[in-house]
Amino acid sequence: MRRHRVTYLPSGTVATVPAGTSVFDAAHWAGLPIESTCGGRGTCGTCRVRVLEGASEPTPADHRHLADGLAAGWRLACRCVVASDLVVEVPRLQRTPRAATMGVGRVVLLEPNVRAHRLDLAPPSLDDPRSHLARVRDALAAGPGLEVTVEPTVLAELEVAIGERAGAVTTVVVGDRLVRVVPEGERARTFGVAIDLGTTTVVATLVDLATGVVAAVATEINHQAVHGADVIARMGYAMAEADGLDRLRSEALETIDLVIARVLAEADVRPDEVYEAIVVGNAAMLHLLVGAHPRSIAVAPFVASFLEPQDLAARDLGVRIHPAGRVVLLPSLGAYVGADIVADVLATGLARGPERTLLVDVGTNGEIVCGNVERAAATAAPAGPAFEGGQILHGMRATEGAIEGVDLTGGRVTLQVIGDVRPTGICGSGLIDAVAQLRLVGLLDERGGLLSREEALATRHPLADHLVEARGVRAFELAPGVVLTQLDIRELQSAKGAIATGIEVVLDVLGLGPHELDRILLAGSFGTYIHPESARIIGLVPPVPVQRISAVGNAASEGAKMALLSFREREVASQLPARIGYVELSGRTDFNERFLRNLAFPRLPLAQAPAAEVAS
Numbered sequence: 001m002r003r004h005r006v007t008y009l010p011s012g013t014v015a016t017v018p019a020g021t022s023v024f025d026a027a028h029w030a031g032l033p034i035e036s037t038c039g040g041r042g043t044c045g046t047c048r049v050r051v052l053e054g055a056s057e058p059t060p061a062d063h064r065h066l067a068d069g070l071a072a073g074w075r076l077a078c079r080c081v082v083a084s085d086l087v088v089e090v091p092r093l094q095r096t097p098r099a100a101t102m103g104v105g106r107v108v109l110l111e112p113n114v115r116a117h118r119l120d121l122a123p124p125s126l127d128d129p130r131s132h133l134a135r136v137r138d139a140l141a142a143g144p145g146l147e148v149t150v151e152p153t154v155l156a157e158l159e160v161a162i163g164e165r166a167g168a169v170t171t172v173v174v175g176d177r178l179v180r181v182v183p184e185g186e187r188a189r190t191f192g193v194a195i196d197l198g199t200t201t202v203v204a205t206l207v208d209l210a211t212g213v214v215a216a217v218a219t220e221i222n223h224q225a226v227h228g229a230d231v232i233a234r235m236g237y238a239m240a241e242a243d244g245l246d247r248l249r250s251e252a253l254e255t256i257d258l259v260i261a262r263v264l265a266e267a268d269v270r271p272d273e274v275y276e277a278i279v280v281g282n283a284a285m286l287h288l289l290v291g292a293h294p295r296s297i298a299v300a301p302f303v304a305s306f307l308e309p310q311d312l313a314a315r316d317l318g319v320r321i322h323p324a325g326r327v328v329l330l331p332s333l334g335a336y337v338g339a340d341i342v343a344d345v346l347a348t349g350l351a352r353g354p355e356r357t358l359l360v361d362v363g364t365n366g367e368i369v370c371g372n373v374e375r376a377a378a379t380a381a382p383a384g385p386a387f388e389g390g391q392i393l394h395g396m397r398a399t400e401g402a403i404e405g406v407d408l409t410g411g412r413v414t415l416q417v418i419g420d421v422r423p424t425g426i427c428g429s430g431l432i433d434a435v436a437q438l439r440l441v442g443l444l445d446e447r448g449g450l451l452s453r454e455e456a457l458a459t460r461h462p463l464a465d466h467l468v469e470a471r472g473v474r475a476f477e478l479a480p481g482v483v484l485t486q487l488d489i490r491e492l493q494s495a496k497g498a499i500a501t502g503i504e505v506v507l508d509v510l511g512l513g514p515h516e517l518d519r520i521l522l523a524g525s526f527g528t529y530i531h532p533e534s535a536r537i538i539g540l541v542p543p544v545p546v547q548r549i550s551a552v553g554n555a556a557s558e559g560a561k562m563a564l565l566s567f568r569e570r571e572v573a574s575q576l577p578a579r580i581g582y583v584e585l586s587g588r589t590d591f592n593e594r595f596l597r598n599l600a601f602p603r604l605p606l607a608q609a610p611a612a613e614v615a616s
Contacts, residue, residue, distance in 0.1 A: 006086045008032055009052070016373075017082055018578065023049060024077035025575070027090070028568040029352060033109055035093055037144045039567040040078035041176055044145030047077040053087035056080055098212070102565070103347030103558045104521070112209040113326075113567045114275045116188045117144055117171050121162065132158040136171060136181060148178040151324040157181045174275050175311075179324040191215065191267075191274045193260055193321065194560035196340060197252065197281030197289060198222060199231050199364070200388070200397075203557050204259035206267055206274070212565050215269065218262035223251040224288070230364040230385060231284045235298040238288070248288045256289075257320050274321035277314070278560045278570075279329050282338035282365070283307065286329050290317065300586065302335040309574050330563060330573050333369075334582040336380035341367045343559025344523045346573050348552060351376045351580060355518040358503065359552075360541065362387055362428075362527050366499040369580065370506045370517075377509045379583040381502030386495040387428040387526060392488045393470065394481075396425035403430035403478060404529055408437040411462030413478060423479040429529035434484050435492055436534035438476060439601055443467070446601050448493045450474045450486045493599045496540045500598040502585060503542065509583055514542030520549045528553045539602045 006015045006026045015030035024047055027034050038044035045065030051073045058070045059079040066074045077088075098110040119139040122128065130138070133150065136158070140146040161169050161183040170188040172180035182188040190210055196203040202222050206215045227237040227248065238244040256279075264271060279289065283304050287294040290312070292305040309331040315323040330339040341361060344350075350357045352373050361367040366381040389395030389402075396402050401424035405416030416430075417423045426434065438444035441463060443451050452474060456464035466477045475483040507514065520541050522530050532549035535541045541549060563570040585591050 004082050004085050006030075006082055006088060009087065009089045011090070019083055021082045021575075022078050023051075023075070023080040023082060023086065023088055025568075025571055026082060027077065029572060029575075031352075032090065033093065033568075034077050034090060036078065036111075038146055039111070039113060039175065040571065042076060042079050043147045043176070045076065046145065048074055048091060049077045049080070050074050050089040050091075051080065051086060052089055054084045056083060102562050104349070104552050104555065106347065106349055106562070108562050108566050108569060110212045111566050111568060112190075112192065112276075112564065113570065114172065114174050114190050114192060114209050115144075116190050116210065117146075117173060118168055119143065119171060120168050132162045135162070136169070136178070140171065140173070140178070146173060146176065148173055148176050151177055151179045153324045154178055154181055172275060174324075174326055177324070177326075179275060179322065189269070189273045191269055192276040192278070192564045193263065193274055194557055194564050195256055195259070195277055195279045196343075196554065196557045196560060197256065197279055197285045198340070198556075199234070199282065199285060200225065200229070202255045202259055203554065204256070204263050205557055205561055206260075206263035206269065207561060207564055209275075209565065214561075215267035216263035218259040218266070220255055220259050220262075223255045224248050226251075229388065229390060231282055232298070232364075234288065235284055235294045238293060239295050239298065245288070245291065245293055249291045252285070252289045253318050260320060271320050272322045275325040276564065277319055277321055277325070277327045278564045279327060280339040280343040280556050280560045282340060283332045283335050284338075286310075286332070286339060290329075297335045302584065302586070304332065304335045307332040307334065307577065328563070328570070330560070330570075331577050333378050333577050333580055334380070334584070336365055337367050337369070337378045337582060340556040341369060341378065341523075342573055342576050343556040343563070344552075345369055345376075345576055345580070346559035346562055346569060347555040348521055348523075350521075351576060352572070356512060356516055358507075358517050358520045358542070359523055360499065360503065360520070360527070361523040362499065362530065362540070363524055364388055364390075366495075366502060368499070368502045368506055370503070370512070371510055371580070375510060375581075376579060377506050377581040377583055379502045379506055379585055381498040381585060383495040383498045384491070386431065386488075386491040389425065389427050389431075391491050392426065392431060393475075393485050394425045394483060395431070395488070396427055398427040398429070398526070398529065401425060402427040403434075403482065405531070406430055406433040406437050406478065408441045408463060413463070413466060415479060423482050425482060426478065426484065427529075428526055429531070431484070431488070431492055432530055432534045432538060432540065434476070434478065435489060436531075436537040438484075438489075439537055439604065443476065444489065444601070446603060448489050448599070448601060450476065450489060492538070493601075496538055497595050497598040500539050500541075501591060501594045504594055504598065505583060505585060505588065505591070507542075509581070514544060517542060517544055518548065520544060521555075522549070522551045523553075523555045527551050537602070537604070539598065539600075543602060 042061040310329040314325040400419035407414040453467040475485040
C-alpha cells in the first residue's frame with residue numbers, strides 16, 4: 001500500500017500514513033491533537049485545518065462549514081483524505097484537552113464516544129410549535145454541532161423531560177445516536193465498561209466516562225471452562241455437540257453479566273447508566289459471544305467469519321447495560337491473533353513509535369507482534385497448555401498453593417508460593433523459574449536432560465538429594481509431594497520452542513536481528529509474573545540485555561479502556577490490522593526445522609555456565 005508524508009505546521013510533526021487516511025487520523029497517529037467535538041464524523045465543523053500543499057477537492061461537509069475559506073485551502077481534517085504528500089497548518093487548540101496516563105505510560109486524550117450535553121431550550125409557543133424532538137435536535141446541532149439519529153427509547157422520555165416547561169435538559173449521545181433525555185435536576189451520569197473476554201478469565205473495568213476514573217474492577221473464571229481449558233477444546237465442543245454453540249454463547253454472556261453486575265454493585269451504578277462496552281478477546285471467543293460458529297477457525301486455511309470491528313446494540317446482543325447502549329468489539333489481526341492483542345498493541349504504542357518492540361503474550365496460544373511505526377508483523381505459535389500448568393505432573397493455575405517462583409542458589413531450594421501456604425503444585429511462572437535455575441546450577445543440560453542422582457552425587461552437587469524418580473522418570477523435588485519431572489521439562493521445551501520459533505520467523509520477516517530490538521514486552525496476566533532473566537535463560541525470548549525486557553500486565557484491559565475513553569484511540573485500533581502484517585506459521589515449510597532447533601536451551605554465558613558445560 002502506498003504511503004504519504006503529512007507535515008503539520010507550526011509543530012513540524014510528520015506522519016507517514018497509507019493513502020486514504022484522513023488528515024485527522026494521521027495527526028492523532030502522530031500524537032498531534034486536532035479540535036473536534038463530533039468524533040471525526042464531519043458534523044461539528046471544528047477540526048478546521050489549512051492545507052498549504054496538496055489540497056484536495058472540498059467535500060460537501062467542507063462546503064457546509066467552510067464556504068468562505070475553501071479557496072484559501074481550509075478543509076475539515078476528518079474529511080480531507082491523504083492522496084499525496086501534504087503540508088497542513090493546524091490552528092491552536094481552543095481548549096486544553098483533558099488527558100490521562102493509561103496503558104504503558106501513554107498519554108491519552110479523554111474524548112469518549114459517550115457524551116452528556118446540557119441544553120437550554122426555549123419554551124414552546126404558538127409561534128414556535130416545534131416538537132420536543134425537533135427542539136432537542138436543533139439545540140444539539142446549534143451547540144456541540146451534532147447531527148443525531150434517535151433511539152426509540154428517547155421518544156417516551158421527551159414529554160417527561162420537557163413537557164410544557166422551558167429550561168434545561170441533559171442529553172446523552174453515543175456516537176451519533178441520541179439515547180437519553182434527562183430532565184433538569186436529575187443526574188445524568190455516563191459510564192462505560194471495558195471487558196477482556198479471556199479464555200480462562202473475564203475481567204470487567206467500570207469507568208466514569210466524564211472523568212476517566214476507574215470506578216470498579218471485577219474478575220470471574222469464564223463459565224465456558226467446564227468444556228475445556230483452551231480455545232481449541234471450546235471450538236471442538238461447539239462442533240461436536242448439537243447445542244454446543246448455544247451453550248458456549250450463553251455461558252460467555254452469563255460470565256460477562258456477572259462481572260458487570262459486580263462492578264455496578266461496588267460503584268453503586270445502575271445498568272441504564274452504562275452506555276457502552278468495549279470487548280476484547282481472541283477471535284474464537286468473540287465468535288462464540290455473538291453466536292458465530294468458529295468451525296472455520298479450527299481447520300485450515302483458518303478463516304474467521306469476521307475479523308473486522310463490530311458495533312452492536314446491547315439489547316440485540318443481550319448484554320445488560322442501557323438497552324440502547326452499544327457493545328463494540330475491537331478488530332482482530334488474524335484467526336489466532338485476536339482483539340486482545342490489538343488492545344495490547346494499542347496500550348503499548350507498539351505500532352506508533354520508532355522503538356523496535358517485540359510483544360509476546362505467553363499462553364496456550366502464544367501471540368507475537370514485532371515492529372514499530374514503519375513496519376510491524378504478527379503471528380501465533382501453538383505453545384500448548386504447559387504455561388497454564390497443563391500436562392505438567394504437579395501443574396496448576398496461579399492460585400493459592402502454587403509455586404510461582406524458584407531460587408536454587410546457595411545449594412538451597414527457596415520457593416515463592418501464592419498465599420504463603422504449603423505448596424501443592426507449580427504454575428507457569430514457577431515452571432519457567434525452576435527450569436532456568438536447574439540450568440544455572442548445572443543439573444539440566446543444553447538438550448534438556450536432567451542429571452541423575454548418581455551423576456550429581458559424583459560431583460558432590462549440594463542439591464543432589466533433591467534428584468529423585470517419579471513415575472519411572474527422573475525428577476527434581478521442589479517440596480514434599482511436588483516434583484518437576486523430565487517429562488515436564490520436555491513439555492516446557494515444546495512450549496517455549498513454539499514461541500521462540502514464532503519470534504524467529506517474525507524477526508526474519510521484518511529483517512531484524514535480536515540485537516536490534518529496543519524492548520521486549522511480556523503481556524497478559526501470566527506475563528506479569530515471568531522473571532525476565534528466567535525467560536531469557538530458557539530461550540523463551542531473544543538474548544537481549546535483561547534491562548530491555550519488562551512485563552506489561554493485562555495490557556488488553558488497558559487497551560480496551562483506552563478505546564472506551566477516546567474515540568481517537570478507537571480509530572487507531574481499527575487501523576491496526578491494515579498496518580500489521582499477519583504471518584500464518586502453519587503455512588511455512590521451514591517451521592518444523594526451526595521448531596526442532598529451538599527445542600534446545602541456549603548456551604549459558606561463560607560467567608553463568610557450570611564448569612562441566614564450559615569444559616564441553
